[in-house]
Amino acid sequence: MGLSNSPPELIGQSPAFLGTLEQASQIAMIDRPVIVTGERGSGKSTLSARMHYLSPRWEGPLVKLNCAEMDARQLETALFGSVTGSVTGGAVRRSPGAIQRAEGGTLFLDHIEKASLHVQSKILRLIESGSYEHFNDENSQQTDIRIIAATDCDLRLLAQTGEFCADLLDMLALSVIELPPLRERHDDIPMLAAHFASPAVSELGFRFPDFSAEALIALKAHDWPGNIRELKTVSERAAFRWGEGEGQGKIHEIIIDPLAQSFGPRRKLMKSPQSEKEGFTPSDISTLSAPYQEGSDLRAYLSALEKTIVAETLARNGQNQRRAADALSLTYDQMRGIVKKHGL
Template sequence: MAWETFVTSGHPAEARSDHVRDDILASWLRSMEMGVDAATLASRKISDEDEIALRRQHNAHLRRAASAAFRRLEPHLSDAKSIMLLADDQGVIIDAIGDASVLDDGQGIHLEVGGQWNEKTVGTNGIGTALKTGKPMYVHAAEHFVEGVQAWTCAGAPIRNPFDNSVIGVVDLSGPPDIFRRHNIALVLAAAREIEIALAEQQRQDRTQLLEAFLQSKYSQADNSVLLLDRNGRILFRRGVDETTFPSSDKLLVGQKLLPDLEAFNAKDLPTLLPPNVEAQGLERLVLDNDYRGAALFLKCDRSLRRPEIGARRIQPRPNVSEEPIHIVCASPKMLEAIELAERAAQANVSVLIQGETGVGKELFARLIHSRLGRPDSPYVPVNCAAISNDLIGAELFGYVDGAFTGAARGGRAGKFEQANGGLLCLDEIGDMPIELQPYLLRALEQRAIYRMGDSKRRPVDVRLVAMTNRDLRQEIEKGKFRRDLFYRIGVVTIEVPPLRERGSDILALLEHFSDHFARETGRPKMSFGADALKMLASYRWPGNVRELRNAVQRIYLVCSGPVVTVKDLPPELRDDFDESEEDSLESILSGNSGDLESIEASAIRRTIAAEKGNLTRVAAVLGISRPTLYRKMRQYRIDRSVGRPD
C-alpha cells in the first residue's frame, strides 16, 4: 500500500509507514527523480555479446577474486532456491551461480550475466541500491521500485577496493520471496569480505611482480622520479614523487588510474593525460619472465627541489609516538612493496594485520600507518597482548567502572580503545589474545563501540586497528586458538614484513645506518668494517632480524676499541655460527671416533639452541620433535640451554 501510494502521489511523506525503511524510501525517491517507470516489468540487458565479454574481461581481477568464494558457496545454493550474482561498479552482472531453475527464472527479468541493475535503470534493488549507498542492503518483494521485480527478494553487499575503499562491485543473493531471511545480508557480507581479501592479495602480487620487473630492468638505476603503472594504467608504486618535488603529487597517488590500458595506449596522448605541472620524460615497458607487467613512467622535476633518498624513509611521527623520526632503511623489492602497501592501507579506513618474525620491525609499520592518518595529534596506543594476564586484558582494552571487580580503581578507568579514540590502536601479539575475549574484540570492531566492564552504557569509538603477530594465525585457527571471523575482520589488509635474511643488500645498508646512529650516540668516530667482518655479517642468517643487527652494532661501539671492526670484534654468536669448534663440526663427528648417532644428535641440538638463542619452542620446531622430547634429550646429553654447550 505504501508503494502504491508513493508511485501515484510521488510524495514520500504520504507513503511513509512503519513498514517502510528510511533507506528504501530514499531509494524510491531517487528512482522517481531519475524517471524510472514503476510499471516496468524487467530490467534491461546489454544486447551486444562482445560488449558483455569485454566488460567481463575488464573486470577479470574482480571475477578472479570472487571465484574461490563462489566455488565454495555454489553447492549450498542449489538446494536453497537461491542464486549468487557478481556485479561490476556499474551494476552490470558479470557472473551468476546457483539453483538452475532460479537462474532460468531470472532470465525473464534479465537477472543474468549482462543484466543492468543500477538504480537509474531499474530503481530500488539489492545491487543498485548497495552500489548507490555503499552499504549492505536487502530489498524484499514490494520494496523493489519496479513492479516486475517484486516477485523477488535480494540482499547485496558492496565490494570495496582494499586500498582506496572505493566501491568496485556488488555480491548479491537473490531468489523467490520465500528464501527471505534478514540474516541473508550476513552471508553476502562475508562473501564480500572474502573477495576483498583475495583482491588485496592479487594487488600485492601484482606490485611485487611489477617492482621486480623494474629492478631487473636497465632503467632502475636512473636517478629519476618514476611512477610504476600496471597494465591497466594504475599507479602501483612511486619513487621520488612527493609534495617537495611535484606540486601536483596529490594527483599521482598509488592506486589512482592515471592512464588508459597501456597495451592500447598511444604515447602521443601522454601530455594531455597528466595533471597540470607534471611533465613526462618517457614511458618504458616492463617485462618479467617474458610477460608484460606494466610500465615505468619517468617524470621531469625541478632539480633545485629537495629529493628524498631512495633507500631510506624518514617519517615524522606524532608527538605522542616518539621523539625520534621513523627510519625504514630498505631497497629490497619485498620491503619496498610492504611499505607501499602500508602507506596505501593508511588511506583506507580498514583494519590492518602486520605479520613477521620477531625483530623485523613490525611496529615501525604500525607507526608509519599512524603517521599517514592525516589527523593532527591523533593518539597512538600500543598494547602487548602477551604481556597482560588473561584476567586483566579485558579491563585493559575496554576499561571498567567503579566496583566492576575486586581491586578496581575508584571511579573506574577508560580502556585502551577509549584512549585511542580518533587515532590508532596497535595490538601486538594478537595471537596471544585469550579465545574467550576475542568475541568482544570482534563486536567492538563491528559496532565501533565498547562497553566498559561492569557497565551497560554503549560508548562509541573511532579507532583504526593495527594488529601484529609473529604467529601463523591460520594455523592458530585450525588449532581452535583463534576465531576465523576475527581473523578476516582484522586482516582486511595483511602486510608481510620480510625477515632480514631475505632482504639482500639491506643488511649492509642497515649496518651503515646503525653505525651512523651509534657513532653519534656514543660520541665516537664512525668505525669502518673489515672485508671479512662484512662478509660474515652479510652471510649470517640473523634469526633476531633487524633488532639483533641493531644490538650487534651497539655492542661493537661499546666494546670495540679500534677504528676498524674485524671478525674477532663481532658478537660471539655470529662467530660461532661460522667458526664452530672442531668438536661441533659435523664433518669431524662423522669422520672421527665420535661418529655415533648420539654424538650427531647432541651436536645438532647444541647448534640449533645456539642459532635460536635458547628459544626452545623454536628449537623443537626446527628439529621436528616435541618440547618434552627436547627436554629429555637435553638432560640426557647434559646440554645447557643458556650457552648451547655441554656442562
C-alpha cells in the same frame, strides 16, 4: 597531536622491503583493520606506526598494547578500561583503557594471538559495531578507532585448532602486510649496521669510521633469527668495542654471540636444507630413554619420552619452535601445546 608528527624512519633498498613499504603506504589510506606479520624483531611495530602517520588519522593518538605482556584479566582491563566502586550510591571510578585513549586514532595490538578467546570476541564486536563495555560495566560505549594487529604466528592454524577466533581473523585479514626477514634483505645489512653503529660511535666522542670489508662479510653471513633488533645490538656492540680500542681504523670486530665464551658456541642451523630440520630417526629414540619396563606406567613413560624428544629437538634447532615442529612433522600449534604441557 601537532603537525610535527611524521612517519618513523624505515631503512632499506632491497626489492622485498621496498615492496612492503609501498603496500603499507597504500593500505594506510584505507580506514580498515590490518594484520602485520613477520618474524620477531622484523619491525612490525615500526611499520604499524608508519601506517598510522600516513593515514587520515595521523593527527590522532597512536596507542600500542602488547597482548603478550598481560594475563587475560589484565589485558581485558588494559584494553577496554574498567569501572570500580559502588554502583548503589558510592563513588564510582572509571579507568580509561587503550580503546578510549586511542579515540580518533589507531590502536596497535602486538601479539594479537596471545589475547584470550573472550577478549578476541570483544575485539570482534568492537570492529563490527564500534561499541564496547568497560570491565565490570554493562553500559556500551561507542568509539572511532582503527585497529592494526601484529603477529609472528600463522593465525590460520590457530583458528583451525580453536585457539583463535576465526571470525576475528576474517575481519582483521581484510589487509595483510608481511615484513620480509633480514636474511632476505642482505643488501640492506651494511646501511642498517651503519645506521645503528653511528650513534654509538658518536656517544663515545668519535666520528663513525664505517665497517671493514671483513666485518661486512661477517654481518652478511649471519642468518639473523632476531632480525633488525638483533642487528642493532650486534652493531652497537661492535661500535662500543671499537671505541674501547681507542677508535683505530675501521670497525672490524663482529661478535654475534657474546655468550660463547661462557657457554660455548651456538650450533649453526642453516648450513644446508637438511641441517635446517634436525629431527629424530627411529634409531635415535633408543638413546633418549631407558627401555620400557613391563608393568610400569606406559602413559608416564610415553609422556617422559615425548618430553625428552621435543627438548632435544628444540636444542638442536636453537629453541626455534617452528623449526623443531617441522623436524618432528608437527604443526606449530601442536609444538606449542607440547612445550606448554611439559613446561619446556
